[in-house]
Amino acid sequence: MEVVVVGAGVGGLAAARGLHRDGHAVVVLEEAPALRASGGAVTLWPGATAVLDDLEVGAARLGRRLARMERRSPDGRPLLSLDLRAAGGAVVTVPRGHLVDALAAGATRSLVRTGTRCAGLSEGAEDEDGGGGGRPAVLLDGGGRAEADVVVGADGARSAVRAALHGDALRPTGATTWQLPPLPTGTAVDDGDTCLLLVGRAGMLGLNPCGDGLVQVWWDVRRQPASGAGEAPAGGGPLDAPEEPAHLLRRLFGGWRAPEARAALALLDDPRARLTAYERGTYRVHRPWGRGRATLLGDAAHAVPPALAQGTNQALEDAAALARALRRPSAAADPAAALRAYERASHPRTALVSEASRREPTGRVLPEALLRAVPDRAATALLRGWLRATSDRTTGERTAGHRTSGDRAA
Numbered sequence: 001m002e003v004v005v006v007g008a009g010v011g012g013l014a015a016a017r018g019l020h021r022d023g024h025a026v027v028v029l030e031e032a033p034a035l036r037a038s039g040g041a042v043t044l045w046p047g048a049t050a051v052l053d054d055l056e057v058g059a060a061r062l063g064r065r066l067a068r069m070e071r072r073s074p075d076g077r078p079l080l081s082l083d084l085r086a087a088g089g090a091v092v093t094v095p096r097g098h099l100v101d102a103l104a105a106g107a108t109r110s111l112v113r114t115g116t117r118c119a120g121l122s123e124g125a126e127d128e129d130g131g132g133g134g135r136p137a138v139l140l141d142g143g144g145r146a147e148a149d150v151v152v153g154a155d156g157a158r159s160a161v162r163a164a165l166h167g168d169a170l171r172p173t174g175a176t177t178w179q180l181p182p183l184p185t186g187t188a189v190d191d192g193d194t195c196l197l198l199v200g201r202a203g204m205l206g207l208n209p210c211g212d213g214l215v216q217v218w219w220d221v222r223r224q225p226a227s228g229a230g231e232a233p234a235g236g237g238p239l240d241a242p243e244e245p246a247h248l249l250r251r252l253f254g255g256w257r258a259p260e261a262r263a264a265l266a267l268l269d270d271p272r273a274r275l276t277a278y279e280r281g282t283y284r285v286h287r288p289w290g291r292g293r294a295t296l297l298g299d300a301a302h303a304v305p306p307a308l309a310q311g312t313n314q315a316l317e318d319a320a321a322l323a324r325a326l327r328r329p330s331a332a333a334d335p336a337a338a339l340r341a342y343e344r345a346s347h348p349r350t351a352l353v354s355e356a357s358r359r360e361p362t363g364r365v366l367p368e369a370l371l372r373a374v375p376d377r378a379a380t381a382l383l384r385g386w387l388r389a390t391s392d393r394t395t396g397e398r399t400a401g402h403r404t405s406g407d408r409a410a
């Protein structure tokens with residue numbers, strides 16, 4: 001089949017890589033003049049690392065495999081410690097740029113047409129022989145169209161394909177994630193295999209080792225960035241705010257006595273420490289989320305804020321689910337039915353993540369006595385249950401229907 005994917009982010013590239021491997025003719029349209037390999041580090045849970053293994057992109061060599069996730073109070077007291085080695089597979093933190101480059105390596109890069117912006121969608125008229133409508137086409141900015149058997153909108157949190165299908169906007173959560181690029185941290189912040197989360201009334205602070213001695217630092221605060229100079233671009237980006245961001249973070253988190261909290265604020269003095277704001281928003285997860293021979297994937301279908309570390313994971317799960325659906329023998333005869341099957345299969349896990357993200361955790365301070373009362377083993381079991389529910393692929397159980405060798409597209 002001919003497939004046009006809009007957007008060369010993690011989701012679009014993973015989909016293109018899998019579909020190309022399966023024998024489909026794939027083109028990826030990316031509005032940016034080059035692949036957008038910037039951003040902070042993303043956490044990959046076992047389902048996503050399994051998907052990447054299938055795509056021959058070994059996640060562990062791109063970043064840091066984590067062994068523990070610890071929750072502490074603002075003054076550094078340990079509250080919970082989760083054993084990530086019991087998560088059912090590798091948990092890896094990886095700089096987003098490393099992931100984008102690895103997914104685009106080899107033949108996949110030649111599928112990408114950069115500097116090509118999708119301005120809309122033409123859904124194609126009903127055809128006479130079924131197949132859920134005629135061939136759709138992406139309408140290109142500046143004129144021209146890219147027609148295909150199937151169009152996949154993987155164009156992120158401000159998706160043009162979604163706008164054409166549903167016309168709805170991202171719903172802000174009222175909180176913002178401020179993050180630094182992955183930085184070498186010296187000795188004050190551990191770059192080992194433990195990821196730290198400190199939660200207090202001011203918000204959350206996360207410190208994630210992501211390989212090569214680098215640590216990703218981020219702060220979540222319950223407020224919108226003041227948008228004096230415009231709003232954050234798709235997926236986030238530099239944002240000017242009337243209150244200088246470093247000043248804001250020092251004011252909110254300056255009273256936290258944990259050594260890591262102080263070390264994180266000290267990083268703001270590093271000339272490389274350019275703060276980026278991610279305005280937190282969610283998309284409603286429509287059912288179905290596509291129409292005819294057009295569908296959505298990743299943030300375009302179900303954008304969620306970064307705090308649950310699920311955006312990249314769900315995009316990778318979607319990419320694998322889409323490839324499975326288009327591999328079915330009936331897909332070529334009825335692409336629309338195959339797309340609806342993909343959406344039905346993906347809906348439960350994405351709706352769960354979306355619902356959990358709606359219950360915005362930033363600034364919600366649970367009593368420390370309660371957190372300390374939960375045994376670490378019980379907390380690890382809860383995490384494992386959550387990961388099972390939000391993945392098609394966790395705990396090493398390769399469920400029936402996943403790709404086997406010799407399983408090629410028609």
Ligand SMILES: Cc1cc2nc3c(=O)[nH]c(=O)nc-3n(C[C@H](O)[C@H](O)[C@H](O)COP(=O)(O)OP(=O)(O)OC[C@H]3O[C@@H](n4cnc5c(N)ncnc54)[C@H](O)[C@@H]3O)c2cc1C
Pocket residue numbers: 006007008009010011012029030031032036037038039040041042096116117118119154155156157158159160179234235236297298299300306311312315
């Ligand atoms: C540059 C960048 C940096 C990011 N940094 C972080 C981060 O530090 N932490 C974090 O948690 N998340 C980050 N994200 C978001 C994160 O990558 C996604 O939430 C997640 O990986 C799901 O990816 P996606 O492929 O669905 O969307 P995205 O990764 O957002 O990719 C969408 C792609 O579509 C392209 N695009 C958008 N509109 C059009 C159009 N009309 N026509 C053609 N192409 C279009 C975009 O340029 C982009 O390349 C970042 C996203 C981007 C684009």
